[in-house]
Amino acid sequence: MQALTNKAQAVSRKPMTFLERLYLINILKGMMITFSHMFKKQPTIRYPEEKREFSPVFRGLHVLNRDEEGRERCTACGLCAVACPAEAITMEAAERVEGEEGMYREEKYAAKYEINMLRCIFCGLCEDACPKDAIYLSETFAPANFTRKGFIYGKSDLLIPNPKTEATAFAEAKGVEA
Amino acid sequence: MTILALDWGFIVEKLIMIAIVVFASLGIALYTTFGERKVAAILQDRPGPSRAGPFGLLQPLADGLKLIMKEEIIPNAANKWLFILGPGLAMTASLMTCAVIPWGSAIDVFGRHVELQIADVNIGILYVFAVVSMGVYGIMIGGWASNNKFSLMSALRAASQAISYELAMGLALIALLMSTGSLSLKTIVEQQVQGNWWNVVYQPLGFLIFFITAMAECNRTPFDLPEAENELNFGYHQEYSSMKLGFYLFAEYINMIMSSAIMASMYFGGYDLPFFNEASVAPNIAAMIGVGTLLIKIVLFIFLFMWIRWTIPRFRYDQLMGLGWKTLIPLALFNMLLTGALILAKL
Numbered sequence: 001m002q003a004l005t006n007k008a009q010a011v012s013r014k015p016m017t018f019l020e021r022l023y024l025i026n027i028l029k030g031m032m033i034t035f036s037h038m039f040k041k042q043p044t045i046r047y048p049e050e051k052r053e054f055s056p057v058f059r060g061l062h063v064l065n066r067d068e069e070g071r072e073r074c075t076a077c078g079l080c081a082v083a084c085p086a087e088a089i090t091m092e093a094a095e096r097v098e099g100e101e102g103m104y105r106e107e108k109y110a111a112k113y114e115i116n117m118l119r120c121i122f123c124g125l126c127e128d129a130c131p132k133d134a135i136y137l138s139e140t141f142a143p144a145n146f147t148r149k150g151f152i153y154g155k156s157d158l159l160i161p162n163p164k165t166e167a168t169a170f171a172e173a174k175g176v177e178a
Numbered sequence: 179m180t181i182l183a184l185d186w187g188f189i190v191e192k193l194i195m196i197a198i199v200v201f202a203s204l205g206i207a208l209y210t211t212f213g214e215r216k217v218a219a220i221l222q223d224r225p226g227p228s229r230a231g232p233f234g235l236l237q238p239l240a241d242g243l244k245l246i247m248k249e250e251i252i253p254n255a256a257n258k259w260l261f262i263l264g265p266g267l268a269m270t271a272s273l274m275t276c277a278v279i280p281w282g283s284a285i286d287v288f289g290r291h292v293e294l295q296i297a298d299v300n301i302g303i304l305y306v307f308a309v310v311s312m313g314v315y316g317i318m319i320g321g322w323a324s325n326n327k328f329s330l331m332s333a334l335r336a337a338s339q340a341i342s343y344e345l346a347m348g349l350a351l352i353a354l355l356m357s358t359g360s361l362s363l364k365t366i367v368e369q370q371v372q373g374n375w376w377n378v379v380y381q382p383l384g385f386l387i388f389f390i391t392a393m394a395e396c397n398r399t400p401f402d403l404p405e406a407e408n409e410l411n412f413g414y415h416q417e418y419s420s421m422k423l424g425f426y427l428f429a430e431y432i433n434m435i436m437s438s439a440i441m442a443s444m445y446f447g448g449y450d451l452p453f454f455n456e457a458s459v460a461p462n463i464a465a466m467i468g469v470g471t472l473l474i475k476i477v478l479f480i481f482l483f484m485w486i487r488w489t490i491p492r493f494r495y496d497q498l499m500g501l502g503w504k505t506l507i508p509l510a511l512f513n514m515l516l517t518g519a520l521i522l523a524k525l
Contacts, residue, residue, distance in 0.1 A: 024386075025490070027486075027490060030489045030490065031485060031486065031489045033489075034221045034485065034489045035221075035485065035490060037220075037221050037223055038221060039220065040219050040223050042223050042224060042225055043223065044224055044225050046225070046228070088391075
């Protein structure tokens with residue numbers, strides 16, 4: 001029979017020698033191997049106390065960004081929803097009225113902005129699609145929840161804290177990624 | 179008024195000894211389960227239980243509490259009395275062994291000379307044998323009473339394994355008894371304390387056979403066929419829940435401690451600390467050092483048991499029987515004849 005690959009090796013059918021049949025020496029060898037593992041470094045990360053560093057390009061939970069003056073950048077253009085392959089994003093637009101200039105950067109804004117974290121595949125296409133730099137993926141992931149409804153994140157969950165009023169919370173949320 | 183001319187102090191002393199030994203073995207067994215999990219984890223490059231208490235030290239207590247809180251289930255088709263008797267018997271048999279183990283030489287308390295042994299019977303080893311072979315009844319009865327085919331199969335395996343390996347164990351011991359000339363564990367240990375060498379030097383083959391058979395008697399891997407998860411689901415304690423299951427699991431660890439203690443006493447000098455002159459310190463301190471030495475030897479043996487468990491896979495049933503009948507028994511017979519010949523030749 002022709003071998004499919006050249007990796008095949010002939011199995012040795014040689015009868016065992018007396019020492020091999022004694023079995024004890026091989027057991028001792030095996031025990032030495034397990035013993036040597038006592039001094040190996042454990043790869044375990046003790047999760048809640050220790051956390052693994054994510055790479056800087058990690059795509060985690062979404063954040064709706066604000067500009068330097070604390071105004072929401074999102075204009076509810078819907079490009080992210082169009083780009084989303086999982087159809088996880090829905091939004092409703094509204095028009096900015098007089099006196100809301102400090103809250104929204106442009107005349108149009110997202111009155112409702114929801115991402116279903118059960119549908120989201122964290123591909124980051126929304127981030128790429130956004131012309132206003134309003135949405136980006138952070139370095140955290142969506143925590144567990146008891147209900148499906150709990151995974152639909154609204155604006156209150158997604159919006160980054162206001163850099164003007166809550167500077168420390170903003171810096172914390174921003175993390176290393178600009 | 180001397181109807182009962184008893185030495186009441188003697189009874190009190192023995193009762194205290196029994197209480198201490200039983201509770202100490204239970205406590206050690208509790209932490210042996212923890213040790214097993216830790217050793218397994220470390221040998222497999224994991225940290226092991228570390229959440230309950232500092233370094234996970236409260237883990238065995240949490241496990242025990244969990245077992246007690248679980249629902250007690252007795253299957254409808256089970257034989258109720260035997261079902262309850264099984265784990266009790268397993269536990270009793272494994273705890274009874276500790277009666278003849280000499281834990282130390284002797285201490286003087288309140289003007290009394292207290293031997294650190296519950297009963298120095300002159301047939302100590304025979305007693306151990308009798309009790310150890312009773313241990314299989316716990317498994318047999320539990321497996322039979324469960325009215326479950328897997329449990330029954332496992333009970334059958336346990337019984338045949340125990341019978342096969344007890345023979346080799348007995349033959350290995352006969353060689354030891356021929357060289358020591360005594361059945362009393364205390365005498366055997368004292369001989370090793372006074373003599374130059376431990377018995378393992380005179381009986382290396384005998385020790386090896388005894389060690390292997392002891393592992394089989396404790397149903398430890400590689401001889402844990404009665405508990406084979408993959409073909410018997412769980413073995414003889416499959417139908418058991420709550421603390422009855424706990425008793426079975428616990429009995430295994432106590433068996434392990436007891437066989438470690440017996441091996442330490444018979445082959446490794448018991449409470450004898452090598453290169454140390456017991457006469458150079460006060461007798462009480464010497465006795466305590468002896469107890470500590472024996473405990474260290476027991477811990478080392480338990481570690482060896484665990485180390486083997488997490489290294490070697492389980493035997494197949496025919497391999498088990500082949501090893502028992504075709505290898506260990508002839509070897510033990512050979513060892514016996516060799517010992518006899520050497521004694522005759524006055525070597």
